[in-house]
Amino acid sequence: MEPSKEEILAGYGRARRELRARLAGATAADLRRASDGTRWTNEELLFHMVFGYMVVRVLLPLVHVVSRLPPPVGKAFAAVLNAGTRPFDAVNYWGSRAATLVYNRERMGRKLHRTIAALSRRLEHESSRSLMRSMAFPNRWDPFFKPRMTLNAVYAYPTWHFDFHARQLTLRLPDDPGAS
DSSP, rough: OOOHHHHHHHHHHHHHHHHHHHHOOOOOOHHBBBBBSSBBBHHHHHHHHHHHHHHHHHHHHHHHHHTTSSSHHHHHHHHHHHHHHHHHHHHHHHHHHHHHTTTTTHHHHHHHHHHHHHHHHHHOOOOOHHHTOEEOTTTTTTTTSEEEEHOOOHHHHHHHHHHHHHHOSOOOTTTTTTTT
């Protein structure tokens, strides 16, 4: 069962608060420390988590358009994107590393706040019918991308992505008993 608008919005708010808390409690050394299970530092991984929300802003109009096309067109589009998984992975990795030069600890919280505000406004204006629109997705790009996704699932995706990567941080929440 897909999450409701209220659940999606609650997840957005929780992610915003969690990022703010992690950044506020982190030292420069904490942010430079390697994450667990990725090649990114904590700061790079935090940006990657923010980037998941940024990507959704681009995906929403795409889903609105592609979901209106004949299914074979959407399936072919997803297949082409899946064929480009290797270059996508490289851009995803290096892009997140480079992005922290701009979206460092001082800016990434504001970027997430603005991005979530924009996503929330859009979500509030979506009808039940539009949220059920679906299209084929490049499911090799991300473990949360399924072969076919509804617009509702696309709105929920960045919080699933955020929560998954939060477990890979070696930077704990300040009130976490295992905080470093």
